[in-house]
Amino acid sequence: MVIVEPYSSGNMLAPAFRQGGFSPCAVTLTGSSAPNPATLRLSDFDEHIAYDGGELGPLVDRLRALDPVAIVPGTHTGVKPADELAAVLTPELANAPDLGPARHHKGAMIAAVAAAGLPTIRSLCTSDAGDALAWIAREGLSGRDLVVKPADSAGTDSVRFVPGGHELHAAVAELLGSTSRYGSRISEVLVQEHVKGVEYAVDTFSYEGRCTVNDVVRYHKVSSRRHMALYASMEILPMDAPGNDAVIGYVKAALDALGIRFGAAHTEVMVTEDGPMLIEVNARLSGGGHPWTCELATGDNSIDRMVRYVAGDRNIPDGYPLRLTTRVVFFSVRSAGTVSGIAGLDAIADLPSCYHLQVNLQDGDHVPETADIFDAQRLGAVVLAHGDPAQVAADHREVHRIAAGAGRPGGLTIDPNREGVQ
Template structure:
């Protein structure tokens, strides 16, 4: 059971999870198993569509709905005498950043830098101000302002990325090859409604950089950062759609790039004012140096902590619980088994047939977990982003022999080629 006096005798009530969706839904069982009650605050009456399937309101005796009255929510949260206030997923970050400093300032991030932990433009500005390298970019609602910036930066005719400053899961991220028709892309995307139901009233235009993309997951307390896991992404172009997820591979902690990434990411966390809780940091390892892609002040999504536990014996969820209950926290991690996530991919849109060919995946030697969400007769959209990938499904391969994982990966892609996607 929880010791109420751990960490300075703060609240003896529940851990408040803001938007307990996606990986945030995993806090409930982990906390309750250690005698810590949980309550939910939701940032809107209904969860964003991308997260709806992960929401379990029956898990929470108290669900407080934010309806625009922040003072009322703060009053109700204070009345629960909470142990902590944390964001469950990206849609809850902004509200968590507004509530935590008013309820538990000693367990909050730097309030003055709150926008730098959600808005990718403010994020890059804060990191740049700290003297750290970032990707050249501008954030604007004005296409002519973007054009002037491209000329001043010598980026006319260069590969570009256009994306919203507030979204997630590569939603709305578009690569513009050679800068061709970037104006048309900008004008088409401005004013779009993103997956969180928000209007993309500004857009980031940035230089397209190449290298290996990494994700670094951390847990922080009292401004001290620890490394939970590091993974490398494999991404591919799927027709005109860039940044389509192919694989995610867990890296051994002694791989040389891990120490370099950790040093850079810890500096980034300081720059944007992260002092408590989980962070999910995406970094491009260019030929010269690591540069920030974006940061989420919340756990790695998509249920990743469950799979991270298999690979490392630990997760951001577990570290949060251990810290809240007085347990010891490591500064790094160990890799117990080689592990890779393989994201299913639809090469075109249409009606799905012959999905039974994917049943063979469960017989592969390295198969650990898999989910396929499509059946014969279902309509599938061409895979454009991570949300599409997760709607289709994915496979977790884990094995002591990394070569076995590579063999099984090739088999999965060969099986996908046998799927029939018919014109509707």
């Protein structure tokens, strides 16, 4: 079993496949720079191949000698090479080769989904700040709020909010030529109309072109003075929660439009007053160890479904039971500084629904202003899980109170979820 770039949640794949009776092989890219390098555990693998990103032929030859049963990405940087390798070595367990660019490049992704007739956010992919200004004039978006982000990245990396479209030229020019969290040069950006609504994510496992739903997640994100879309909390919803049918239907159609036939996907959509609209599809596992959270809530996840399928199980359910109301609450800071009073966070562990408390800080640490999910994960998070949704909501409020008095002057920032928490 070949796992390309087994970082983040991708480090959960090798142990699961080994338990399922398979020998794991890691392929890592020497030219990439993972934003979470400590998550790589090469000791979990029987083989490790370092790939320099050049000619694919020698890598194909080495892997063919191992007779792989399947090839999957572990994180964002593994999507493109895993796609290319699977198309050659395991074509029966591969995504549509002709749509490969649309699965890792946001501009091509939006275009492919729009071509399938699905509603999408008005967008422009460009490498020229002047083109962006001309585009907003043509689209009648002058004076409207906009979003600018790299065309090829993930995890809210370098996402910029441009209120009223003012200083759009500067925002585009700032990103072009800079380096992403993944160590690559940003040569194109996506400029989009800023749409409002409720953000959802749907985690899926597909096989033989059939998409099965592992979970539906509702996000709560907030903005700071300089950054937007900061993760505050996320909650796994019941499969039959109101509105989920529309979200799931849209996601399945988007995955079809992108030629996803095998493997995990993490799809984010904004449900606006006009219905669901695609934010992005990630043709790999959800990051940050989310498959573990999914299993806590539902008893299953994308990894286990993948292992079962490769082992011969064709009875993979489309849907899930919600066993525990499960919410992940993220820490953040609104300004850089030195932290203190971290021991005060220990009280969170005593809350009735606290299933896991992760604090990656100690007094005296200097932390930057939280800019994206990678910064938030370096601070830590709380996993709340309980059979009673009211208990989870009450404990979320208590996490907010405790965090406000610990961490640094003004406390760590925890924004209560809008739904039944404030």
